Each structure stands twice: as structure tokens, then as C-alpha cells.
Amino acid sequence: MKHMELRLTVNGVAKHWTIAPGDILLDVLRREGYFGVKRGCETGECGACTVLVNGKPINSCLMFAAQAEGAEILTIEGLAKPETLDPLQEAFLDRGAVQCGFCSGGMILAAKALLAHHPHPSEAEVREALSGHLCRCTGYRKPVEAVLAASTKKRPARAKAAEVSR
Ligand code: FES
Ligand code: FES
Structure with missing residues (x-):
């Protein structure tokens, strides 16, 4: 061949x-x-x-x-460093967005690409980014929450403070 x-x-x-x-x-x-x-x-x-x-x-x-x-x-x-997980991986674990895990790698990578271009996406943008990923376990809500949580974590402290004071 x-x-x-x-x-x-x-x-x-x-x-x-x-x-x-x-x-x-x-x-x-x-x-x-x-x-x-x-x-x-x-x-x-x-x-x-x-x-x-x-x-x-x-x-x-x-x-x-x-x-x-x-x-x-x-x-x-x-994605992970030797000693630390990527913030997205942490958020998926914290939010219970990984169950059997079969879809998780693909979803997390799609979210990684989204956050690289849109560090603070709307829920609709997250759902759109994950729309090509089938998941039989989570019902999609937890992965979406996890991506939003990871994006909030990256938000500058000043922006978070402004939100809280509103
Ligand atoms: S294995 Fe490639 S999209 Fe399903
Ligand atoms: S966590 Fe099982 S398919 Fe998504």
C-alpha cells in the first residue's frame, strides 16, 4: 500500500x-x-x-x-497541565457535567475554542457552541452551566464587582 x-x-x-x-x-x-x-x-x-x-x-x-x-x-x-486541570475541566467536574464522560472531551474542546474568541459568551452562544455534541447523560444543562462558570471565573475582578454592586 x-x-x-x-x-x-x-x-x-x-x-x-x-x-x-x-x-x-x-x-x-x-x-x-x-x-x-x-x-x-x-x-x-x-x-x-x-x-x-x-x-x-x-x-x-x-x-x-x-x-x-x-x-x-x-x-x-x-488541555491539562501536569499539576492542574484546565479551568473548563474543573468547571465540568465541579458542576457534575461529566457523567459517563464519552462526550466530555469533545464538549470541553468546543468550549475551549469558544472561550478563546468569546471569553464571556451568553448562554445562547454556549448552547450554539455545544450544539454539535450529543450527550445521553446530562441533559446539556450542566455542561452549559459549567462553560458559563468557567467564563465567569476568567472575568476580571472589576467586572464581577460591578455586577455585584448593581
Ligand atoms: S465520531 Fe465523529 S462526529 Fe461522531
Ligand atoms: S456524559 Fe455521558 S454522553 Fe455525555
């Missing part, structure tokens, strides 16, 4: 893999040990396989690995 070289960055680490031209990014990431990237529907409907590609949430089941040449990829494994 014909093979090709793929050079990319995953969670801040440069990678050089040999792939087949038709390999799907989801399969390659899992083959390389990134099991936080979940295999769900494989048709772009559940969001469980979401990763950030150059900061944008992408269903990795719909992308050829070859299209990731030169890209920077973030999987859920790359």
Missing part, C-alpha cells in the same frame, strides 16, 4: 508519522495513543471525536489525516 509522511504538532509536541493517504484523522490519533478522541457515530453527528485543528473544533472522523499536514492539533489529553 502507498504510504506518505505526515508532520504535525499534537498537544505542543512535534510528530512525524507514516500514514496511508486515505487514513482518517480519528483513526490515526487513536492509533498513536490519543484515546481521549472518542469514536462515536463516525458520520459527523455526535461530536465525540472533536479535536482542535489550528484552534478550530473539527470532527476528526470527517478529516483525512493527510489534511492535517503542518497543523497544530489539540486533543483533550493536551
Whole structure:
């Protein structure tokens, strides 16, 4: 079978893999040990396989690995620091927004991309950002609350104080 070289960055680490031209990014990431990237529907409907590609949430089941040449990829494994969780991960745990956890990595990455561009989103914007993520367990309310809580945490103290004094 014909093979090709793929050079990319995953969670801040440069990678050089040999792939087949038709390999799907989801399969390659899992083959390389990134099991936080979940295999769900494989048709772009559940969001469980979401990763950030150059900061944008992408269903990795719909992308050829070859299209990731030169890209920077973030999987859920790359979000926490060695000693601390990302504020979004903390908020999901604090709010009980993780139950079976199958959808959680994808949801958290989608929220990460949202907060990078809209640090203080409205509830509607959060719901829109999470709309491509199916969850059988939480009823969506707790993940939405968690994202809003994480965004409030990031809000400057002065803005919070102004709200409280209203
Ligand atoms: S596995 Fe990719 S969207 Fe469901
Ligand atoms: S927590 Fe189980 S599918 Fe979302």
C-alpha cells in the first residue's frame, strides 16, 4: 500500500508519522495513543471525536489525516497541565457535567475554542457552541452551566464587582 509522511504538532509536541493517504484523522490519533478522541457515530453527528485543528473544533472522523499536514492539533489529553486541570475541566467536574464522560472531551474542546474568541459568551452562544455534541447523560444543562462558570471565573475582578454592586 502507498504510504506518505505526515508532520504535525499534537498537544505542543512535534510528530512525524507514516500514514496511508486515505487514513482518517480519528483513526490515526487513536492509533498513536490519543484515546481521549472518542469514536462515536463516525458520520459527523455526535461530536465525540472533536479535536482542535489550528484552534478550530473539527470532527476528526470527517478529516483525512493527510489534511492535517503542518497543523497544530489539540486533543483533550493536551488541555491539562501536569499539576492542574484546565479551568473548563474543573468547571465540568465541579458542576457534575461529566457523567459517563464519552462526550466530555469533545464538549470541553468546543468550549475551549469558544472561550478563546468569546471569553464571556451568553448562554445562547454556549448552547450554539455545544450544539454539535450529543450527550445521553446530562441533559446539556450542566455542561452549559459549567462553560458559563468557567467564563465567569476568567472575568476580571472589576467586572464581577460591578455586577455585584448593581
Ligand atoms: S465520531 Fe465523529 S462526529 Fe461522531
Ligand atoms: S456524559 Fe455521558 S454522553 Fe455525555
